[in-house]
Amino acid sequence: MAAARRDRTHFLYIAVVIAVALGILVGFAAPGVAVELKPIGTGFVSLITMMISPIIFCTIVLGVGSVRKAAKVGAVGGLALGYFLVMSTVALAIGLVVGNILHPGDGLHLTESTKGVGAAQAEGASSSTTDFLLGIIPKTMVSAFTEGSVLQTLLIALLAGFALQAMGKAGEPVLRGIGHIQRLVFRILAMIMWAAPIGAFGAMAAVVGETGLDALKSLAVIMIGFYVTCALFVFIVLGTLLRLFTGVNLFLLLKYLAREFLLILSTSSSESALPRLIAKMEHLGVSRPVVGIVVPTGYSFNLDGTAIYLTMASLFIADGMDQPLALGEQISLLVFMIIASKGAAGVTGAGLATLAGGLQSHRPELVDGVGLIVGIDRFMSEARALTNFAGNAVATMLVGTWTKEIDKERVNQVLAGQLPFDEKTLLDDGHGGSPEDAEADADRSREQDAPGAQAGEKTQAGV
Template structure:
């Protein structure tokens, strides 16, 4: 007889998150002063999750690259992913431009002195040049990349270590096994932190409702509604069609599989809070470890579909509100600059607003005062940005896995149908052979394809 199935207690955890969000909204309207004081609860929870980002990225990428025999295979996956990200950012820009020009949402608003001050503050906080961005990818030391909280720095060090272990051959096997055990530990700690999600969601949503109130939402409802509708159009139509044609999967089924991650993002307004879980779930789905390890972390910095739509529509909104509409040529040049400037800021709450202010400061400084118009609702638009970015990265991982033949289609069908549930207790020990333990360079297949074992530990592959 098969052993009795243990009840998934995390089901109650996410029911508690939903209840916490509703309670936080209620408190935000009923007692705004008290609600704002709860902001540290949300900030602390997101900080705990971000604490785990660099170790997760390091372990995942090192194990993925170290288990592939040919370095050219990793380069092919990375090149294909970056090419796809560039195309989809362009598509997102085009859709944002189209909807933004049709809605004409900024007409009729007035820019007060307080609004001008808020816009100037955002422009002052926005970061520097492309050179600063590129130099910022290089960490101070090899270890500081794992402690500094910078996604791109962790990605660079993980790539270097992964290729070094790959070049070591059999001598690198003990290190790979050790990193495999470290990955299990990291995901176990993450699973423990997730039990604080209700408190974090309660504090985060209560604070934003208490700070914003109803007035700001009603006066700017047009731009918010248009932005949410545009994001939904992009995810369900553009990404959904791509997923169906290329991978033969239903986008609604995939998004349902990632439902708990979307709830986490909605309550914290940060897509980074769900990055470790996305890596684990994509490996569980049947996408090979190298593809997941390269596509997901890279996508968090370069696949910013939601941010592209936001920057497009917000720029048009501000220009209309300031009575100085942008010509088509100005729209394209400004927004291309913004997309480049936004790389590396995908998971940070409020980074989109700083990028918007910085882009306007560089190209149309007379419009910077209008950024203050969006400050009041940016937190709500940040949620839609994060949700869209997350959905885009999930779909991108499946598509890249399909194009490189690095996805187990039969397993993906079983997982999405609910026949192979994800192990919420450990995030990795589900026997799918992709996130369990380290694979040796000899034992792994050349392409790093996943294996579909059913036991608690993946059996070593035969050479």
């Protein structure tokens, strides 16, 4: 029975690959028709996005609420934020070096048709750090879910988790109830995933139809340079850190997350894979509190791909308009952009708005140059999303290792294919708690599954 389920999901992702290829073909063959298919891709991403807030809420509340000491949660969060800051700086530095070596904007000229694009994009960017910080606080507890803000949901979930932790045994019935809700939400997500081929077809056809081959040819240097830079960052920087601190081979981790990377590639949004990353990292053996804190926080603060993009795109525009940035200007502009981009991760087009907003505040005369890059931003968005996703997966492994909240034996078994991920429920009961809480988690899992826990028993049987 389990093998049959795995086979079906395997065919699902083969269908996604075929759908992407068909979308590219339709985009080139009939651009006008392809552009009209855009709502299909947008609809699929919206279906995934609507599940993010409840999944983050359930995951964090269950993780924080089941931890005995609040200090542990604070330690995980502090360590994660420190790591995010360091890696963003490294990504910025790499982007600066490559951008100054390539000078990809040399020889381009701004046309009248591209001048209005930058101002329009700048209007969508955050105006200040204060606005960003105040935006974390929702208008009501319920609006955190309805407005779809990851950071607002994170705040409410942390408050609820700490409150349940303080309630002790009195909060256990609530935790069990949230556990059941989490099962329901992940089951709905598994159902939505069967629409992935349709969404991938619509999204890819639309972007190819809108962009066309000419734009890709004329801007190939910046595209190729950006993709190569992101690949170097992932395989050299992240791969080295992962090997040194966890002993895990990066290629094995990327293979384990292959379906999520395919989903991101077809939708151009790392947010579409956020719920699956939470489920898969728990299944891999990282404790539930670490996953619940690091993954949602990383989606707003660990933007390695976005940092590289903002660096290279700024240099590209400045060179293309024959107004190169001095080193001091490069650093101050990009530090501002990293702050302004918080909370915009995973959303297609958010990087372009942040780029335009940063230029507007520092070098207004360069805003019109955003039009030079808008034609290929969607393709660069895919590289940003893939890099951000890889960075958050590695960050979760590293923080889990540093806080000793990871089951290394289980990691090896999962990456070796001995404990396959349950694509039907997207849950792995009994392996999401910290080592000191493993017994309590197992008891809670048995209580939840008492009436008929066939799926949970099968998972446990494979351990």
